[in-house]
Structure formats: structure tokens, C-alpha cells
Amino acid sequence: MTQDMGMPPEIQVDADLAEDIPAASPPTRESYVRRFLHKPLGVISLAYLLLITLACFFAPLIAPYPALQQDLLNMSAGPTSAHFLGTDQLGRDVLSRLLYGGQITLIGVLVTIVTVLGLSIPIGLAAGYLGGRVDRWVNNAVDLLLSVPSIIIVLAVAAIFTDNLYIIMCTNGIFGAAGVTRVIRSAVLSIREELYIAAARTAGVGDFKIVVRHVFPRVLGPVIVQASVWGGIALGIETGLTFLGIGVAAPAPSWGASVYDASQMIYTDAFMLLPTGGLVAVTILAFAFLGDAVRDTTFEGWSSDIGRGKKWRPWRRRLKSRETVAPDFVDEATSERVIVDKDAALTVSHLSVTYDTGDQSTKVVDDVSFVLRDGEVLGIVGESGSGKSVTALSILGILPRALRISAGRVVVGGRDVSVLSERLMSDIRGSEIAIVFQEPMSCLDPSFTVGSQVAEVVRRHDKVSRRAAKTRAIELFEQVRLPQAANVAKRYPHQLSGGMAQRVCIALALAGRPKILIADEPTTALDVTVQAEILGLLRTIQQETGMSILLVTHDWGVVADLCDRAVVMYAGHIVEDATVEELFQHPYHPYTRGLQLCNPSLVEDGQPLPSIPGTVPAPHNWPRGCRFFDRCSFATPECATSVIALGRSDDGRLVRCLHWRDVASLTSKVSS
Amino acid sequence: MLRLILRRLGRSIPLLLVVSAVSFVIESLVPGDVARDMTLGVATVAQLKALRIKLGLNHPVWYQYLHYLNQLIFHAKLGNDAFSGQPVTTALAPRLPVTLSLVILTTLFCAVVGITLGITSAVYGGGLGKVVDFLAVAGFALPAFWLALVLQNFLTVDHRIFPSIGYVSPSVSVVDWLRSLVLPVLSISMAPLAIIAKQSRDSMMNVLEREYIRTLRACGISKTRILWKHALRNAVTPSLTIVGVVFISALSFSVFAETVFSLPGLGSLAVTAAESHDVPIIEGITMYFTLLVVAVNLILDICYALINPKVRLR
Numbered sequence: 001m002t003q004d005m006g007m008p009p010e011i012q013v014d015a016d017l018a019e020d021i022p023a024a025s026p027p028t029r030e031s032y033v034r035r036f037l038h039k040p041l042g043v044i045s046l047a048y049l050l051l052i053t054l055a056c057f058f059a060p061l062i063a064p065y066p067a068l069q070q071d072l073l074n075m076s077a078g079p080t081s082a083h084f085l086g087t088d089q090l091g092r093d094v095l096s097r098l099l100y101g102g103q104i105t106l107i108g109v110l111v112t113i114v115t116v117l118g119l120s121i122p123i124g125l126a127a128g129y130l131g132g133r134v135d136r137w138v139n140n141a142v143d144l145l146l147s148v149p150s151i152i153i154v155l156a157v158a159a160i161f162t163d164n165l166y167i168i169m170c171t172n173g174i175f176g177a178a179g180v181t182r183v184i185r186s187a188v189l190s191i192r193e194e195l196y197i198a199a200a201r202t203a204g205v206g207d208f209k210i211v212v213r214h215v216f217p218r219v220l221g222p223v224i225v226q227a228s229v230w231g232g233i234a235l236g237i238e239t240g241l242t243f244l245g246i247g248v249a250a251p252a253p254s255w256g257a258s259v260y261d262a263s264q265m266i267y268t269d270a271f272m273l274l275p276t277g278g279l280v281a282v283t284i285l286a287f288a289f290l291g292d293a294v295r296d297t298t299f300e301g302w303s304s305d306i307g308r309g310k311k312w313r314p315w316r317r318r319l320k321s322r323e324t325v326a327p328d329f330v331d332e333a334t335s336e337r338v339i340v341d342k343d344a345a346l347t348v349s350h351l352s353v354t355y356d357t358g359d360q361s362t363k364v365v366d367d368v369s370f371v372l373r374d375g376e377v378l379g380i381v382g383e384s385g386s387g388k389s390v391t392a393l394s395i396l397g398i399l400p401r402a403l404r405i406s407a408g409r410v411v412v413g414g415r416d417v418s419v420l421s422e423r424l425m426s427d428i429r430g431s432e433i434a435i436v437f438q439e440p441m442s443c444l445d446p447s448f449t450v451g452s453q454v455a456e457v458v459r460r461h462d463k464v465s466r467r468a469a470k471t472r473a474i475e476l477f478e479q480v481r482l483p484q485a486a487n488v489a490k491r492y493p494h495q496l497s498g499g500m501a502q503r504v505c506i507a508l509a510l511a512g513r514p515k516i517l518i519a520d521e522p523t524t525a526l527d528v529t530v531q532a533e534i535l536g537l538l539r540t541i542q543q544e545t546g547m548s549i550l551l552v553t554h555d556w557g558v559v560a561d562l563c564d565r566a567v568v569m570y571a572g573h574i575v576e577d578a579t580v581e582e583l584f585q586h587p588y589h590p591y592t593r594g595l596q597l598c599n600p601s602l603v604e605d606g607q608p609l610p611s612i613p614g615t616v617p618a619p620h621n622w623p624r625g626c627r628f629f630d631r632c633s634f635a636t637p638e639c640a641t642s643v644i645a646l647g648r649s650d651d652g653r654l655v656r657c658l659h660w661r662d663v664a665s666l667t668s669k670v671s672s
Numbered sequence: 673m674l675r676l677i678l679r680r681l682g683r684s685i686p687l688l689l690v691v692s693a694v695s696f697v698i699e700s701l702v703p704g705d706v707a708r709d710m711t712l713g714v715a716t717v718a719q720l721k722a723l724r725i726k727l728g729l730n731h732p733v734w735y736q737y738l739h740y741l742n743q744l745i746f747h748a749k750l751g752n753d754a755f756s757g758q759p760v761t762t763a764l765a766p767r768l769p770v771t772l773s774l775v776i777l778t779t780l781f782c783a784v785v786g787i788t789l790g791i792t793s794a795v796y797g798g799g800l801g802k803v804v805d806f807l808a809v810a811g812f813a814l815p816a817f818w819l820a821l822v823l824q825n826f827l828t829v830d831h832r833i834f835p836s837i838g839y840v841s842p843s844v845s846v847v848d849w850l851r852s853l854v855l856p857v858l859s860i861s862m863a864p865l866a867i868i869a870k871q872s873r874d875s876m877m878n879v880l881e882r883e884y885i886r887t888l889r890a891c892g893i894s895k896t897r898i899l900w901k902h903a904l905r906n907a908v909t910p911s912l913t914i915v916g917v918v919f920i921s922a923l924s925f926s927v928f929a930e931t932v933f934s935l936p937g938l939g940s941l942a943v944t945a946a947e948s949h950d951v952p953i954i955e956g957i958t959m960y961f962t963l964l965v966v967a968v969n970l971i972l973d974i975c976y977a978l979i980n981p982k983v984r985l986r
Contacts, residue, residue: 149924509890
């Protein structure tokens with residue numbers, strides 16, 4: 001019924017953003033049992049199930065009357081002091097019948113659980129671990145079992161094995177095993193791919209031993225969850241059957257029979273439906289909650305809490321404002337006077353983006369300011385985790401839910417777009433600023449032809465007929481040099497190659513004739529030969545249209561190829577801002593210099609490739625002082641203690657380093 | 673498209689064969705003696721022998737099965753009712769529309785309400801999200817037969833809003849037909865409704881996180897258009913496969929609803945047949961149910977192919 005129960009919750013974060021977002025804290029070393037005990041609903045459910053089981057098991061000791069004893073003076077009576085839950089039509093004590101009936105009912109449930117697990121664990125493990133033909137056969141059998149309405153087969157079995165509840169519940173378990181086998185199989189499939197399994201196999205450990213020692217313990221969590229879920233399902237089916245009078249012969253007590261007895265008094269005293277059916281419902285609930293608690297205990301710490309159980313809110317409520325920004329304004333965040341460049345197509349000033357997790361928030365982009373001039377190609381260069389993609393997304397106001405702009409302004413055409421309402425902002429997207437992403441294939445809606453998608457965007461910006469939009473879409477495809485444009489327009493995304501898909505994405509971006517194009521790692525996901533073509537296309541389009549391009553990349557080759565100027569980002573802030581020529585010939589920041597030295601084309605043959613030791617610190621570990629301190633060969637103690645500002649060098653370049661002069665003098669020696 | 677249909681039909685043949693064979697073999701294991709059961713133990717040895725020959729019980733199981741298949745495929749016959757001697761198909765025919773009405777209405781109700789609830793709760797969250805969560809728990813915990821009793825008690829015995837038992841054919845009165853089915857449908861809808869609402873909510877949330885949604889936003893397409901054109905189309909596609917699961921579970925639960933509300937359908941007949949060991953009838957119902965599942969899965973496959981270009985264009 002709920003086959004998804006027991007699978008780890010999916011984490012849905014784009015790969016290119018995930019790198020900018022702090023990783024979830026690793027699972028604590030607290031024992032499994034201790035963590036389970038922190039789940040009140042799970043503990044209560046487990047306690048309830050144990051209590052019910054004990055009460056039914058000891059029914060002969062605690063039940064006020066024998067199950068079949070009739071009190072002929074008090075038939076069909078409501079609750080009294082003699083009969084806490086009243087009596088049925090034959091004057092039998094309902095409470096006693098429920099206690100005795102529980103013995104039969106709960107053993108029936110146990111039979112189902114044992115059958116489900118006994119079949120699904122070995123078969124699921126074998127199918128997942130061995131794969132190939134075994135897996136195919138198991139899959140076919142599972143498909144077959146899942147497409148039979150099991151109740152009818154159960155009834156057929158009941159027709160043959162009269163009043164043999166355990167054979168009936170066993171049959172039920174066979175059908176249940178089908179779904180559980182599938183859950184175990186897919187869990188094993190992912191575990192099998194892990195390195196330590198391959199290592200054990202290479203080391204000559206036998207398959208059986210690997211499965212028992214290494215694979216099975218890992219699927220134990222999902223198995224317990226499934227056992228609990230099937231406890232609930234089996235109880236529902238079992239009481240249903242005994243309610244119909246199938247499986248247990250008439251005078252014998254069972255929970256289903258008690259509901260049936262209650263239903264016989266429906267016209268006189270419908271109250272009796274409540275304790276009898278309620279007991280069944282509460283017990284099923286206990287199984288369900290127990291399963292949930294086990295699942296949460298098993299999977300907590302496996303995933304960050306992004307997108308789990310929270311409302312999806314990409315369209316964050318924004319301020320409604322048409323305010324335009326004066327040529328110079330005072331930034332509230334820093335009380336600093338900001339001059340808006342008249343030639344600027346885009347001004348980003350003191351932009352900060354934070355990542356909210358529950359109660360705490362972490363900055364991932366920290367006080368970033370830069371200017372993109374008309375007709376300029378500006379690069380944003382940095383490693384994974386430097387915050388460059390997040391900066392790009394925040395300009396368009398399309399950050400994922402967990403991220404928000406916490407300070408700063410984004411000024412486009414004299415307007416601060418960071419405070420615009422969603423509706424006003426959507427007028428700017430595509431017509432003022434457009435964006436091309438990294439993964440072209442996943443950026444196109446798989447359900448529509450690429451031509452209709454481009455035409456839709458055309459119609460969003462130009463008020464034209466459908467036919468005219470179609471023609472314009474084909475023109476755009478020609479503009480991005482797609483061969484047989486009219487033919488390509490009729491295709492679906494899955495029928496395109498990566499390079500073609502990226503051309504379609506560029507056509508989408510060009511559809512609104514934007515003045516600014518943001519290209520977020522536009523060639524990273526493509527083959528090397530295609531990369532050069534796409535870069536060439538971007539250059540041609542820039543020359544044809546005169547638009548400004550903001551190119552986000554980690555690739556210095558791309559920067560050298562296309563950009564006029566570049567800002568270098570490191571750990572969420574800008575460390576250097578200069579023309580490409582200056583950056584390549586005289587880098588002022590040790591990080592920029594380090595990156596240049598790593599360029600393979602500068603290294604002589606046979607020499608080892610230099611690298612910068614260490615890694616970019618994660619946002620929650622940013623030090624107070626210089627964030628590059630740990631990896632810097634120029635570092636002095638004062639670098640670690642004081643906050644380093646983005647300052648002006650003597651020749652007016654922007655650099656965030658106390659020792660830029662040392663770096664500069666060194667590089668001038670290298671280049672001369 | 674025709675090839676797709678033929679391929680799916682070809683795949684369902686093993687299912688039918690296996691189901692019929694398994695049910696046949698299980699039933700041939702009957703520890704009791706059908707002939708003796710039928711004559712209530714008052715027949716002479718000679719009479720019993722004659723009856724066994726008449727029923728074909730003197731042949732080995734595989735021969736009986738082949739005979740059964742032959743009858744089924746070439747004569748569309750499912751044998752005779754063990755008690756009345758009436759052909760099984762004749763006994764089942766008038767009951768089929770009842771079960772079909774119940775199960776199809778339940779499936780439609782769950783599909784429409786469940787998908788709507790799931791999708792809107794994914795988009796707007798808040799209270800609707802809690803409704804889906806509640807449904808998921810309630811659908812799992814409340815046994816269908818008990819819910820049927822409570823509904824029957826509350827809405828028919830206490831308030832007489834709906835008829836408490838019985839079925840009215842739509843050829844007599846469409847309104848009464850619907851009225852007679854409202855409570856049975858509601859009583860067995862909880863669990864399937866929960867399944868489909870949860871699934872379509874997860875599916876919609878998953879789609880909304882996709883990069884193409886972000887791309888459309890970045891192109892300036894409005895929220896409404898993105899939601900109800902692009903996201904909806906992509907989110908509903910996987911929900912279609914769940915409709916098959918809903919149909920199968922509705923078919924299973926129909927047994928309880930038909931019994932509680934005294935609907936003269938296949939499910940209630942299966943219960944009485946199980947109680948009276950009427951093997952040919954049970955076998956016949958099994959075949960009917962399996963054929964229904966095959967038909968519904970085929971229809972869903974075709975719908976799936978129609979809205980999913982990846983399948984259609986393969």
C-alpha cells in the first residue's frame with residue numbers, strides 16, 4: 001500500500017547550487033535505540049502494541065468473563081459496571097471477547113508479517129545483489145502479483161481451507177511480499193554500487209558473506225519499517241475477513257467478529273461500533289506511527305532538511321515597489337554612498353545572500369559589488385562553493401527557497417530590481433535580463449516541443465499571433481545557428497544532443513531581446529568540441545546584438561577567450577576585480593595568482609601540475625580574517641586577525657589582500 | 673501506437689494464464705469433496721461417482737485445466753455453478769455492471785479528487801497540506817468495512833439521507849443509481865484517495881524543483897502559466913500509473929462495500945461463494961477481476977503514451 005515508506009527521502013537541490021550550500025551535519029554517533037526513544041509517537045505506539053499484545057496473551061487472567069459466557073439477563077446492553085464495554089446480542093461481554101479475540105487476530109497478523117519478511121528478504125536481497133536474470137524473473141513475478149486483486153485469491157483460498165485463518169493470512173503475506181521485495185531490491189541496488197562492497201568483493205570475500213555481513217544490516221531499517229506497515233495492513237485485511245465471517249468459525253472470538261456483532265445492533269445501539277472498530281483503527285495507527293518513527297530514526301542525518309515537509313515557496317513574497325534609484329544613493333546596509341554608473345547595464349551593490357536552516361542562517365554570498373557596463377563581457381570566476389552561481393540567480397530573483405537576498409541592491413536600468421514584486425520582476429526577466437544555465441537538457445520542459453517552448457516565450461514578450469511567434473522561434477533557431485531550424489522546432493528535448501539543447505536554451509534567452517545575458521557555466525556540461533562552438537556563438541551574438549554578458553565560470557580559458565573584465569570570487573566574496581589582461585599578466589591577489597599557476601598550458605612537459613593546497617572553507621566556517629589564509633603562501637599573522645576589506649591598489653585596481661604589493665612584484669618578475 | 677497496444681496485450685497473456693492456472697491448482701487441492709458437498713452427504717456411492725464424472729473430477733488436474741482453458745477461450749464459458757448448475761457466466765453477467773459501477777466511480781472519484789487535492793496542496797501548502805496528511809493517516813488506519821458501517825449508520829439509519837442498502841440500475845433511474853452508490857464509493861475511497869493524493873503532491877513538488885521550471889521563470893513566464901501548463905502536465909503523468917493501483921485496490925475493497933451495503937455485485941457473490949465452497953464461481957470471479965485489471969492497465973498505458981512524448985515517439 002505505501003511502498004514509498006522506507007525509502008530515504010529525496011534531496012532536491014540542484015547540483016550547481018548544492019555546492020554553495022553548507023552540507024548537512026553528519027549523523028550523530030548516538031545509538032539507534034537512543035534516537036528512537038526521542039520520538040514520542042513511536043515510543044507510545046510501541047508501548048501500546050506491547051500492552052495490547054500482553055493483555056490479549058494474558059486474557060484468561062484479566063478478562064472479566066470467558067469469551068463464550070452469555071449473560072442472558074443483559075443482552076445487547078450498553079456499558080455497565082458489570083460489563084465495561086457492554087454485551088452483544090447473545091449477552092456476551094464485549095471486553096472479554098475483544099481480549100480473547102486479540103489472541104487469534106494478533107497471531108494472524110504475525111503470520112502475515114513472518115510470511116512477508118520470510119519471502120521478501122531472501123528474494124529481495126538475491127534480486128538486488130545478483131541482478132541480471134534473477135532480477136528480471138523476480139521483477140516479472142512482482143509485477144504479476146501486484147496486478148492481481150489479492151482479496152479474490154484470498155477468498156478462493158478461504159473457500160478451500162475453511163476457517164483456517166493462518167493459511168488465509170499466509171496467502172495474504174505472499175501478495176504483501178511482492179511490494180516489500182521491490183523495496184528491498186531497490187535499496188540493495190544502491191548499496192551494491194558502493195565502494196566498500198566492491199572492495200570486499202575484490203578482496204575475495206564470498207557473496208553470501210558480503211550479503212549477510214554488509215548488505216543486510218543496511219537494509220534492516222527499511223525492513224523494520226515494512227514489517228510495521230504490513231502489520232497495519234494485515235490487521236485491516238484480517239479484521240475485514242473475520243467481519244465477513246471468513247477465517248474464524250462463528251462462536252469463536254476475533255476483532256472482526258466483534259465488529260460484526262456490533263453491526264448487528266446498528267439499529268438499536270450503534271455505540272458498539274466505536275470500541276470495536278476503534279480498537280482496530282488505533283492498533284493500525286500504532287503500526288503506522290511505529291513505522292514512521294523507525295523510518296525517521298533510520299534516515300535522519302542522511303539528508304539535509306531542504307524541502308522536507310515544508311511548504312514550497314519559490315515565489316517568495318516580495319515588496320511591491322516601483323521605486324527608481326537615484327544616480328547616487330546611500331546604501332542602508334553600510335551607510336555608504338554608492339554611485340550608480342551611468343554606463344552600467346547592471347549594478348550589483350553590497351549584495352548578500354543567506355541560507356536559512358530552521359533557526360539559523362548562514363551567509364553564502366557576502367557583500368558582493370560589481371558593475372556590468374553596456375556591451376561588456378564580464379566574467380565571474382571562482383571555484384565550486386565560491387557563491388558565483390548564487391550571485392547570478394539572485395540578480396534575476398530566482399533563488400531556491402532556502403536562499404534569500406539579505407542585503408544589497410541589484411540595479412538594472414536605474415531600478416532596484418531586488419525589491420520588485422514577482423509580477424514586476426517577471427516583466428524584467430527575459431526582456432531586460434535573461435539567463436542560460438549549465439545543464440541544457442534539464443532546462444527544457446520534456447513534455448513540449450522546443451519550438452513551442454520558444455514560441456511561448458516569444459509571445460510573452462511580443463504581442464504577436466501564434467503563427468508569427470512560431471516563425472520568430474524558427475528565426476531565433478537560425479540565429480543560434482541550429483541547422484534545419486524548422487525541423488528542430490518540432491522535436492522534443494530528449495531528441496536533441498547536449499549542444500543543440502544549449503543552442504535552444506540560448507534561443508529561449510534571446511527571445512525577449514534582453515540587454516543583459518547571464519551565462520551560468522554555459523559550457524561545463526558539454527563535450528569539449530561543443531564547448532568551443534557555444535563560446536563562439538556567444539561571442540558572435542554579443543557582437544551582433546551589442547548586449548552585455550555576465551559569464552559565470554570556473555574556467556580561466558573561457559575567461560581569456562570571451563571576457564573583457566572579470567571579478568574573482570572566493571568563499572562568498574570578491575577578492576579581485578580587474579580587466580582580463582591585468583588579471584592574466586599581473587594578478588594582485590594570491591588566489592588569482594595561484595589559479596593562474598595551476599593552468600596546465602603554462603606548465604612545461606614532464607613537470608608536475610601545481611595546485612593550491614587545501615579547500616575552500618564552507619560558509620559556516622568562514623574565518624574572521626582572510627578567508628584564503630589557510631592556503632596562502634604570503635600569509636602573515638595579521639591576515640588572520642583583522643577583517644580584510646576590498647581595497648584600491650595604487651593603480652586603482654580592486655583587490656582584497658594586505659600583501660598585494662608582494663604578489664604584484666613577484667608576478668612582474670615572472671612575466672618579464 | 674498499435675504496436676504498443678499489441679505489445680501490452682501480449683504481456684498480459686502470461687498474467688491471465690498464471691492466474692487461471694494458480695487458482696485452478698489451488699482449488700484442485702480442496703481437501704473436501706466437492707461432489708459430497710454438493711449433495712450434502714446424502715447421495716449414494718453410485719450417485720457420487722456419476723456426479724464426479726459429470727463434473728470432470730475423474731480426470732487428472734492438468735486435463736481439467738486444459739478443458740477449462742478450452743471452454744474459456746473457444747466457448748467463452750467458465751463452467752457451471754456447483755449448486756444451481758447454471759453456467760457461471762450466466763450467474764456473473766448481471767452482477768458485473770454493479771461491481772463496474774462501484775469500482776469505476778470509486779476510481780474516478782479518487783483520481784479527480786486525489787490529484788486535485790495533491791496538486792493544490794503542493795502549490796498552496798498550509799491547511800490543504802494538512803488535509804492530505806490527515807487523509808494519508810486516516811486512509812491507512814480506518815478499515816473500509818468499518819467505515820462503511822459508520823457511514824451506513826450515520827447517514828442512513830440516523831438521517832435517512834441515502835438508501836442504506838441495495839442497488840438501483842441506471843436504466844431505472846440515474847439519480848437513484850448514483851444515490852445508491854454514494855456511500856459504498858465513499859467507504860472504500862479513503863485508502864486509494866490517500867495514496868493518489870500523496871503521490872500527486874510528491875510528484876508536483878518534485879516537478880516544481882526541476883530546472884525547466886526555473887528556466888521558464890527566468891524567461892518571464894507567469895506563475896499561473898508555469899503552474900497550470902508546464903508543472904501540471906509533467907506532474908500528472910506519473911499519477912496516471914497510480915490510477916491503476918487505485919483501480920486494483922477499489923476492486924479488492926468492493927468485496928466489503930458490496931457486502932455491507934447489500935449490492936448484488938461480484939464481490940458480495942465472492943464472499944458467499946467462499947463461504948459455500950462454490951469453486952467454479954470463485955474461479956469465474958477471479959478471471960473477471962483479472963481481465964478487468966488487464967483492461968484498465970491497457971487503457972492507462974495508452975493514455976500514458978498519449979501524454980508522454982518519450983513513450984509515444986519511441
